[in-house]
Structures are given as C-alpha cells and as structure tokens.
Amino acid sequence: MIKNIELIIKPRTAAVLMTYQCTAACDECCFSCSPHLTGTALTYDKIKSFLDQVSEISSVKIVVFSGGECFLDFELLKKCIQYATQLGLLTRCVSNGFWAKNLEQARKKMHTLKSVGLHEMNFSTGDSHQQFVPVDYVLNGTIASVEENLYTCIAVETNDSKTFTADDFKNHPLYMKYLASTSKEKLVKVMPATWVSFHTDNVYDFNQKYQYDPNELGCEGMFDTVSLEARGDVVGCCGLTSNDIEELHLGKMSDNKLDEMLAIHQSDFLKIWIFVDGPKQVMEQVAEWVKEEVPFYAHKCFYCAALYNNPTFLKAIQENYLTVKEDVLSRFISKSVAFNMVGE
Incomplete structure (x- = not known):
C-alpha cells in the first residue's frame, strides 16, 4: 500500500507447505486440505531453490515442513530435511501422525528423519483430527520422537465445543506407560490450540482463556516467517488466514528473488x-x-x-x-x- 522504507526486520523462521493433500479432511482446516487435493505438491527443485535463498538470510534459523500432510511423500520429506541440514538450518515437521499406526512403524520413521537432521517434531490432534487419525497414532509418533531425543509438541484443538483436551492426551494409557514421570517427558509439550471456524454456519464458543488476548501488542508473525506454499507462492506470513489475504502472497518463487519480495513486503x-x-x-x-x-x-x-x-x-x-x-x-x-x- 505505502512503500517508503527499506527492509529492516530479520525473519527467524521459514516454512514449506509441501502439499495441500492430507489424509484428513478436518471440518475447519485453515487451508481446506483433504485427501482429494492431489497434484498440489511442491517439487524438490522448488523447495531446494527456496531453501538456498532462505539460507542466505542469516537470521533464519529453522525451517518448518508442513502441509497438508508432509509425510505423504516421505522420501521427498527426508531429502528436503537432509538438504536443509546441510545448509545449516534446524528443521521441524508438523504432522497428523497417520503414519504411526504402531510403535515399530513410528520408530522407523523417526529414526530415519533424525538420522538426516530432524530437530523437532509437532503433531496435531483433537476431536476433528481424530475422525481420521486415532489419537493412539499420535501417541506412537510422540513416543518414537522423544526416544530419538527430539523436542515434541502436540497441539490439541481447543474451544468450548471440543471434548478431547490436552489433559486427556496426557492421561492416555500410552502416555502414562511410556512418557509420564520419565526422563523423556521433559521433551514433550502438550498445548491447547484455539480451533476456530472458517464457515459462517459453524460458530464456536470460547471461554476467556482461549480467546485472542486483546492486550497483545503487535503481530510479529507478519514479518517473522516467510513461507513457500504448495502452489509455489512465497507468503509473508504463516497465519491461519494467509490464503484469504492476497496481499500476503508476495509472488512466485520461480519468478522473483526472495530478498526483493521481502523488501517490498516490509515497506507496506x-x-x-x-x-x-x-x-x-x-x-x-x-x-x-x-x-x-x-x-x-x-x-x-x-x-x-x-x-x-x-x-x-x-x-x-x-x-x-x-x-x-x-x-x-x-x-x-x-x-x-x-x-x-x-x-x-
């Protein structure tokens, strides 16, 4: 809108939305991901080009691989994590855990990704996710992740309409057997994540502790994260509504230089x-x-x-x-x- 200053904010996080395809079709997914969104995945060359340019921004320390479901093409995910690690970047994955049907499978996946440099693992679960992925799978993935000494965060859908809570996750028999009161538990963070509606016909209630804090000053996410989404757009924010705001889409990775797009982004x-x-x-x-x-x-x-x-x-x-x-x-x-x- 107004272009009048030079780039001065140093982004700290990069994100790669590898695909909009997902094994789940949660009712309020911010990107409307589903199993039917085939053909939406990024190629390795596009991701590599993004990572090359991200690595030239010295302030960026970590790259997050998400989606959709980033584990759908496991070989591509492994290759990208390995390349990001070679560039000196920390890596994190965000998944619904569909692949962790048992501890043996989960341990194999986590060991493979840890061996190529994975630093952190995040899972999503809750009422909507569990219509497609049992919480047992997420527990299997969590156990396997911390066994590889990976910091592991579990985001649980939360509002007054949801029945499954963060406490329910920590009271699950698998959590109690493998994680509770062990040395590995310190690597686990289970946290409520505000689950909001993107549709006018689905209105949730929120008690005060789950609402956006009106006293929160500013939004660092506007300039803190730069993303590559599944269609090849560079996005200047990874917020829930970023795909609903045209101005946050800065241009195609194939047509522009990342630093130039960010400079224009920060001069608005x-x-x-x-x-x-x-x-x-x-x-x-x-x-x-x-x-x-x-x-x-x-x-x-x-x-x-x-x-x-x-x-x-x-x-x-x-x-x-x-x-x-x-x-x-x-x-x-x-x-x-x-x-x-x-x-x-």
Missing part, C-alpha cells in the same frame, strides 16, 4: 502497522474512521482477514493513514531494533 504501511499494533488494534482505529463497530473474533488472524477483505476499511486507511503514519513508523523502528536483538 498497513503491514507495518499490523506488526506494531496488531490487527485488532488497527481495526479499532479504522472502525472509528468509518463509524462502525469492531466485530468479535477469537483469533487475531481473523481480524487481519477482515481488514484486508473490507474495501471500506482499506479505503479509509488510504485516506487517513497520514494521521498515524509518523507515530507508527517511529514505533516500528524501535520495535524492529528490539525484535532483531532478540533473534541474535
């Missing part, structure tokens, strides 16, 4: 404003300009999508941004200095 005033104050706070200011009420969203990414997909709001920002520009840019410089220092 609205993105700077969101980075500094967060999308809800930006929307509150814009709502004052247009005399509208701010709707409630349980997750900050929905405020961002609401901003970018409301022509009235975008027009108001164009017409009024000069009233806040000096203050926002001043705080952006201060915040970027602190942000970069933390990453060093």
Whole structure:
C-alpha cells in the first residue's frame, strides 16, 4: 500500500507447505486440505531453490515442513530435511501422525528423519483430527520422537465445543506407560490450540482463556516467517488466514528473488502497522474512521482477514493513514531494533 522504507526486520523462521493433500479432511482446516487435493505438491527443485535463498538470510534459523500432510511423500520429506541440514538450518515437521499406526512403524520413521537432521517434531490432534487419525497414532509418533531425543509438541484443538483436551492426551494409557514421570517427558509439550471456524454456519464458543488476548501488542508473525506454499507462492506470513489475504502472497518463487519480495513486503504501511499494533488494534482505529463497530473474533488472524477483505476499511486507511503514519513508523523502528536483538 505505502512503500517508503527499506527492509529492516530479520525473519527467524521459514516454512514449506509441501502439499495441500492430507489424509484428513478436518471440518475447519485453515487451508481446506483433504485427501482429494492431489497434484498440489511442491517439487524438490522448488523447495531446494527456496531453501538456498532462505539460507542466505542469516537470521533464519529453522525451517518448518508442513502441509497438508508432509509425510505423504516421505522420501521427498527426508531429502528436503537432509538438504536443509546441510545448509545449516534446524528443521521441524508438523504432522497428523497417520503414519504411526504402531510403535515399530513410528520408530522407523523417526529414526530415519533424525538420522538426516530432524530437530523437532509437532503433531496435531483433537476431536476433528481424530475422525481420521486415532489419537493412539499420535501417541506412537510422540513416543518414537522423544526416544530419538527430539523436542515434541502436540497441539490439541481447543474451544468450548471440543471434548478431547490436552489433559486427556496426557492421561492416555500410552502416555502414562511410556512418557509420564520419565526422563523423556521433559521433551514433550502438550498445548491447547484455539480451533476456530472458517464457515459462517459453524460458530464456536470460547471461554476467556482461549480467546485472542486483546492486550497483545503487535503481530510479529507478519514479518517473522516467510513461507513457500504448495502452489509455489512465497507468503509473508504463516497465519491461519494467509490464503484469504492476497496481499500476503508476495509472488512466485520461480519468478522473483526472495530478498526483493521481502523488501517490498516490509515497506507496506498497513503491514507495518499490523506488526506494531496488531490487527485488532488497527481495526479499532479504522472502525472509528468509518463509524462502525469492531466485530468479535477469537483469533487475531481473523481480524487481519477482515481488514484486508473490507474495501471500506482499506479505503479509509488510504485516506487517513497520514494521521498515524509518523507515530507508527517511529514505533516500528524501535520495535524492529528490539525484535532483531532478540533473534541474535
């Protein structure tokens, strides 16, 4: 929207959405992944090109392989992890655990990936995921992962409508037998993950502890992560609604240089404003300009999508941004200095 400063934020994380195909078809998947989305996978050459350019950004320390389901093409995943490791990058995988049908299979997969450099493993589970992947599989994967001394995080779908909880995971017989009160348990983090609706006909309730904290200042995700998604687009944010915001898609990896795309991304005033104050706070200011009420969203990414997909709001920002520009840019410089220092 407004292009007026040079790239100063140093991103710390890269992500590769290897495919939109998945063994599950969760009702509220942010990317609408499903088993039917065949032909959506990235090639090794595209991923390699992205990793080569990412490795030239000294602040990027880790690359996350996700999807869809990144384990669907296990040989490709293994090859990419090995290459990223050779470039000096740490690696993380995010999976639903469909491949961990028993401990023997899970141990074989985890040992293979650890041997080529995998550093961390993440799993997703909960009511929706368990319609397609039993939680036992996720436990098998978790056990095999920590046996390889990999830090392992399990995100559990959470809102007031969900019955399966993070405590249920930790009270599962497999967790109690293999992980509870053992030296390996310190490698496991089980955490609630806010599960939100992307459809108007499915409205969830959220108690206060699961809601977006209205006092949270800024959104570091706007500039902290750079992603390559399954269609070959470079995306300047890995947020839940990134595929619903055209402005976050910076261009095709095959047609542009990564550093140039990021420089343009970071010179957009609205993105700077969101980075500094967060999308809800930006929307509150814009709502004052247009005399509208701010709707409630349980997750900050929905405020961002609401901003970018409301022509009235975008027009108001164009017409009024000069009233806040000096203050926002001043705080952006201060915040970027602190942000970069933390990453060093």
